[in-house]
Amino acid sequence: MSIITSNLSKVLTLLVFSIILQNLGFAQDDRLDEIPFEEEEIVDNRSKPYGAVAGGFIYNFLFMNFDDLNAKMSEIGLSELSGPLQVYGGQGFTVLPWIPNVRFGVMGAGGSTLTDKTIDVNTGITSQAEYSVTYTGLAIDYGWVVTDGLAVLGGATFGFGSQELAIYNGTDITWGQIIEPQPLINQGIQKLEQGLILIQPQLSIEWAFTDLFMLRANASYNLNLSTDDNWEYNNVSTITDMPEINPNGFNVQLGLFVGLFNY
Numbered sequence: 168m169s170i171i172t173s174n175l176s177k178v179l180t181l182l183v184f185s186i187i188l189q190n191l192g193f194a195q196d197d198r199l200d201e202i203p204f205e206e207e208e209i210v211d212n213r214s215k216p217y218g219a220v221a222g223g224f225i226y227n228f229l230f231m232n233f234d235d236l237n238a239k240m241s242e243i244g245l246s247e248l249s250g251p252l253q254v255y256g257g258q259g260f261t262v263l264p265w266i267p268n269v270r271f272g273v274m275g276a277g278g279s280t281l282t283d284k285t286i287d288v289n290t291g292i293t294s295q296a297e298y299s300v301t302y303t304g305l306a307i308d309y310g311w312v313v314t315d316g317l318a319v320l321g322g323a324t325f326g327f328g329s330q331e332l333a334i335y336n337g338t339d340i341t342w343g344q345i346i347e348p349q350p351l352i353n354q355g356i357q358k359l360e361q362g363l364i365l366i367q368p369q370l371s372i373e374w375a376f377t378d379l380f381m382l383r384a385n386a387s388y389n390l391n392l393s394t395d396d397n398w399e400y401n402n403v404s405t406i407t408d409m410p411e412i413n414p415n416g417f418n419v420q421l422g423l424f425v426g427l428f429n430y
Contacts, residue, residue, distance in 0.1 A: 217268045217310030217318055221381060221426020222259035225276060229254055229300070229389055231416040236298065236332070239410050245296050245334075246283040252414070254278035254300060258422070262310075270308045274324065277301035295335045300414050302328025302365055312430045316375045324367040324387070330414055332359045359406060360399045364392040367418065375428035385420035 228251040237247040256276030263271065279299035286293050304326020310318050334357045369387035376382065391413045400406040 215312040215315075215430055217270070217312050217320075218262045218429040219270065219375070219381070219426060220261045221424040221428065222257065223381075223422055223424030223426075225256055225258050225274065225383075225420055225422040227254040227276060227278070227418055227420045228252075229278075229414060229416055229418045231389070231414050233298075235410040236412050240282060240296060243294075243334075244287070245285055245294060248280055248282055248296070248298055250280070252278055252280050252298075252300065258306070258424075260306065260308075268310050270306075270310060270320065270322075272306040272308070273303070274306060274326075275301075275303040291338050292336055293338065297331075297333045297335070298412075299331045299333075300328065300363075302326045302363060304328075304365065304367075306369075308369075308371065310430075316428075316430065318373050318375075318430055320371040320373060322369060324365075324369060326365045326367075328363045328365060330361055330363055330412065332412070333357070356401075358401050359409070360402075361397070361409075361412075362393060362395060363414065365414075366390050366392060371420075375430065378428055379425060381424045381426070381428055383420070383422035383424065385418075385422065387418045387420065388416070389418045390415055 230251045233248045233250060240247055254276045255278060256274060258272055258274035260270050260272030263269065277300060279297055282296045284293050284295045304324045306322060306324040308320040308322030310320045312318050336355055336357075367387040367389050369385055371383055371385040373381055373383045396407075396409070398406045398409050
């Protein structure tokens with residue numbers, strides 16, 4: 168009888184412990200439901216791809232050296248040219264889908280600067296000189312998206328163009344003198360022109376403030392690679408021993424573009 172009682176007590180003890188453990192488990196489940204769990208947002212640290220198709224207006228300030236040219240200007244009685252040379256135009260560009268983050272563009276720009284007018288008190292002839300640069304080029308850039316709407320691009324522009332120096336001389340005349348067949352004395356233009364081969368290493372910061380509009384700030388260095396020292400004179404002949412004139416120098420560009428921007 169004692170054996171049966173002992174076994175029965177063991178069974179009852181195990182049953183009580185199992186009930187207690189079960190109740191503890193349910194209590195813990197209830198407490199787990201009370202614990203607030205916050206879902207953590209998964210952050211993708213990879214940079215967004217750069218993408219854009221656009222065109223717009225560019226305005227450049229070219230800080231070239233006019234010292235050698237101004238020395239010649241003073242020899243012929245003209246005032247000095249001053250910088251920066253303001254060069255403006257347009258550019259269009261696109262990203263090709265099979266080359267990620269690489270942008271190709273074409274551009275064209277031109278600008279000029281004038282000396283002050285100089286009047287010879289003895290002859291009454293007014294003289295003035297104008298220096299101008301025009302060029303077209305292909306731009307290749309690689310873009311990094313810093314944050315939404317803001318990108319940094321590094322690359323270069325390769326192009327061809329020309330630089331021109333024109334010297335104007337004239338006196339006050341009437342319309343009748345212009346249409347007369349004989350040539351006018353003391354009236355004329357002397358034009359000197361030289362071809363350019365240009366490269367511009369560049370760095371741009373571009374802000375797409377909407378999906379359709381973008382502002383650009385660009386810094387570059389303009390370098391002429393042409394080794395031809397001869398200049399063309401009045402489109403028909405060649406002039407030698409010209410002073411060294413190169414549109415080399417630091418360049419700052421501002422731009423406004425319209426297109427599609429997805430960064």
